[in-house]
Amino acid sequence: MRILHTSDWHIGRSFHGHSTLAALAEVLAALAAQVREHAVDVVVVAGDVFDSATPARDCFPLLSTAIGALRDAGAEVIVTSGNHDSAARLGFQSELLRDGIHVVTDPATVGTPVTVTDAVGPVHFYGIPYLEPGMVRSVWPDAELRTHAQTLAHAMGLIERDLAVRGGRSVAIAHCFAAGVAPTPQLERDIQQGGLDVVPLSLFDAVDYTALGHIHGQQTLSERVRYAGAPLHYSFSEQSKKRGSWLIDLDAAGAVSALWLDLPVPRRVVTLRGTLDELLAEPAHAAHVDDWVCAVLTDPTPQIDPMRKLQTRFPWCATIKLDPQGVPEASRVGYAQRVRAATSDTDLIETFLTHVRAGEGADARERDLIDEAVAEARVVELTA
Incomplete structure (x- = not known):
């Protein structure tokens, strides 16, 4: 079984006041091309499809187009909700979706897989929507659900019991901080890192592969547990992180092999440092005139109208930070x-x-x- 693992599309997120919809559409079209080129059987989208629980009207056509393109490229598509999504809105009319597209947003369905069969047998895909403990206690009233770790442990317990009956290969799709992950500052909101809500990797031992979302950079926690990250750079703190997807091959015995597939970067994200005069005159900076620029100004005194001046050279200068040097x-x-x-x-x-x-x-x-x-x-x- 060949699986493409992606996550954290964040449809509708802006970048320093600029819409990212056109850039994201370009990248998601490239994702569909990867599906076709590599004969992918299943695409999993591990949460945070939208950036907001109330996405703007223009976000919905982009989602429909992207999901449809993945399906037209030959893959089944399995989407789960993340902490940024409204599970109800994302899952609305999911039962009416075209064949081969599955949107998993209902906690009550955890433990019931989407099963896809290849030449050697079934693979069970267990989608786990983001499980806010306070929101799912009514679903599992007999379980102690005080933290995200406890809640996900309960969900994985349901999956293990179902898998013990079904047998076969398996994939879990979840949205969380997992032990050993390095977060992106200021990007992963609403889940605590370094506290009770970090999920131990051992929770995922029962399945052959776990496709995680929530972290915006590519990370490998083990051969069988990975983050794909976001397909776009949504912050200057992400500029060194790769953009792409994981191509996962699951053999007849459930062994995993993984290949990273780079996605195009419509506009690079860079940080330039120096005095205002240096940034405006340095020949080496000519390579960045079409990039998103964060300018770190080191002038010892404030400069007059620096953004206007910078944008004469860097039209996509998005923000300025001050780090005065030589100040007593x-x-x-x-x-x-x-x-x-x-x-x-x-x-x-x-x-x-x-x-x-x-x-x-x-x-x-x-x-x-x-x-x-x-x-x-x-x-x-x-x-x-």
Whole structure:
């Protein structure tokens, strides 16, 4: 059985205020081409199909087109819901979908597989929608479900019992943090890393392969447990992470072999560092004029209108970060602390200038003007 493992499409997510729908459509079309090129039997999408529980209208045609293209390429498609999805919305009318497309969003169906048969026998695909403990206690009232780990353990127990009766090869599809994973900062929301909600790998020992979602980068936790990551770069923190899918071959005995398939990157994501003048003039940066750019400015003082200037060279400059270099250590004292230390109006104004100029206070001429303005203000205050 040949399986293509993908996840975390996040249809509808923006990138620093820019729509990603067109770029995602291009990448998902390439995913369908991978299915056709490699004669894939089954595509599994391991959660977070949408970025929001209430996706915008334009998101639905993209999903329909992408899923239809995968099916037309010759594969059966199995989709599960993630923590970003509304299970009810994603699963609406799932029973009316065309043959060969399966959307698994109902926790009550955990333990009931989608079975696909190849030349050597059946493979049972156990889809596990994202299981929020508080939302599924009514489904399994006799189980102790305080954490995501406990809840997923219960789900895998149902799968193990069903598999013991059915026999044959098996694949689990889940959306979680698994032990040993390295998360992408600020990307995987609503599940805690480093606490009770990390799922031990041993939970997946009963199945031949586990296709995981929720982490946005390719990761191999074991030969039989992997993350495919997101098909697009959705943050500058992801820029070093590969974009692609796992091509999994499951032999007659359930042994796994895996091959990583790269997906195209419609627009690269880069971080450039230097002073504003360096970023605008450095010849080596010409290679990035068509990339998404995060500019880290190292100027010791704030620059005037830096975004407008940067976008004259880098039209896709999306964000600026400040990391002033050569600033005296004393100037790094917090602004609130400086304000509390001010002893006069003149001192308060000097504090403000020092803060906004990253350490450079008023010069002699400016101090004269400040003293004059403060004196005039006092006269007005006394005569009012």
